[in-house]
Amino acid sequence: MRVLCIAAAGGHIEQAIECLDAFKGHEVVLAHYDWPTLRDLEDPRIARRVGIFLGGDAGVRLLLGTVLSVFQWLWLLARFRPHAIFSTGAEIAIVPFWLGRIFLRARCIFLETASRTERPSGTGPLVYPVCSAFFVQSEALLKHYGPRARYAGRLL
Amino acid sequence: MILVTVGSEIRPFTRLLAAMDEMAPRLGEPVIMQCGRQPYTGRNTHCLGYLTFGRMQRLVARCRAIVGQGSTGAVLMARRYGKPLVLVPRDPALGETFDDHQLQTAHAVKHRSRMMEVVYDIADLEAAVRRAQAKADAGLTYEPDPEREHLLAAIRAAVEGRELPDP
Numbered sequence A: 001m002r003v004l005c006i007a008a009a010g011g012h013i014e015q016a017i018e019c020l021d022a023f024k025g026h027e028v029v030l031a032h033y034d035w036p037t038l039r040d041l042e043d044p045r046i047a048r049r050v051g052i053f054l055g056g057d058a059g060v061r062l063l064l065g066t067v068l069s070v071f072q073w074l075w076l077l078a079r080f081r082p083h084a085i086f087s088t089g090a091e092i093a094i095v096p097f098w099l100g101r102i103f104l105r106a107r108c109i110f111l112e113t114a115s116r117t118e119r120p121s122g123t124g125p126l127v128y129p130v131c132s133a134f135f136v137q138s139e140a141l142l143k144h145y146g147p148r149a150r151y152a153g154r155l156l
Numbered sequence B: 001m002i003l004v005t006v007g008s009e010i011r012p013f014t015r016l017l018a019a020m021d022e023m024a025p026r027l028g029e030p031v032i033m034q035c036g037r038q039p040y041t042g043r044n045t046h047c048l049g050y051l052t053f054g055r056m057q058r059l060v061a062r063c064r065a066i067v068g069q070g071s072t073g074a075v076l077m078a079r080r081y082g083k084p085l086v087l088v089p090r091d092p093a094l095g096e097t098f099d100d101h102q103l104q105t106a107h108a109v110k111h112r113s114r115m116m117e118v119v120y121d122i123a124d125l126e127a128a129v130r131r132a133q134a135k136a137d138a139g140l141t142y143e144p145d146p147e148r149e150h151l152l153a154a155i156r157a158a159v160e161g162r163e164l165p166d167p
Helices: A011-023 A059-080 A091-104 A124-130 A139-144 B014-026 B053-062 B072-081 B101-109 B122-138 B146-159
Strands: A002-007 A027-033 A048-052 A084-087 A107-111 A133-136 A149-151 B002-005 B031-034 B046-048 B065-069 B085-088 B116-118
Touching: A002 A011, A002 A059, A002 A091, A011 A027, A011 A084, A011 B072, A011 B146, A027 A059, A027 A091, A048 A059, A059 A091, A084 A091, A084 B146, A091 A107, A091 A124, A107 A124, A107 B146, A124 A133, A133 A139, A133 B146, A139 A149, B002 B014, B002 B053, B002 B122, B014 B031, B014 B065, B014 B122, B031 B053, B053 B072, B065 B072, B065 B122, B072 B085, B072 B101, B085 B101, B085 B122, B101 B116, B116 B122
Parallel strands: A002 A027, A002 A084, A027 A048, A084 A107, A107 A133, A133 A149, B002 B031, B002 B065, B031 B046, B065 B085, B085 B116
Antiparallel strands: none
């Protein structure tokens, strides 16, 4: 089975690394922003790493970068054809979750970041509609989501 | 060696860096600070800017204790390498970050392991660092966490399209 694992930088990618044991025996492609600090990321559990174009951190540059990244995601999804798409956030997951669900019918699994213990992230509500499984790391978040949201434990 | 990390946040966290630089001569071991985008020159510490993922992991593996911003990344790295951790959450009221997510993280984890301690008032930092050094001296480690294992099993089941295990 092919798993596309998606994470932004910082705590998001640290959480994604922690989850790699869950994909043992499957082929994992890790997609993250193409930041220079991530270019030496190596892990024997990852078959391949892909750097995703990022226009900027916020505002118009982030919006433009997101639009351009749609084409990169389409290429990546067409080439890799994942059976499952997993992400620990943040906004980097929005485009591939919708594209992967609509065009590939891939299972989309989102893990709300551990830093959100009382209120949802900005990304969570935007990917929830296309998720086949949606995990939160704090039971206090369940009331903010629908019935597919589930607390099954936490990384921290 | 004590490793201080402030992550990749663009806002300055001088409160933590200045306090660590001031106390460094009294700690009895080198202090290395990852200062991110913040131009900071310590008198008593060695300041590094951005570190690559691999270099950061190697530094964490080498250090005896970590003093970090209140991020999930700091907690996970400390757990991964079994290092005592002092968390200092950035305070949005002081312009150190954009919202209270680090305060939420710190509040959530502060009682989860004997290896972690949260400092809100910078005046309490030196005592907390000394306790972290004592934990390293004593060879303490993190306790097993069944919550983590259960979450990974649930994610695996979801990825494979199986029924999720009971909570």
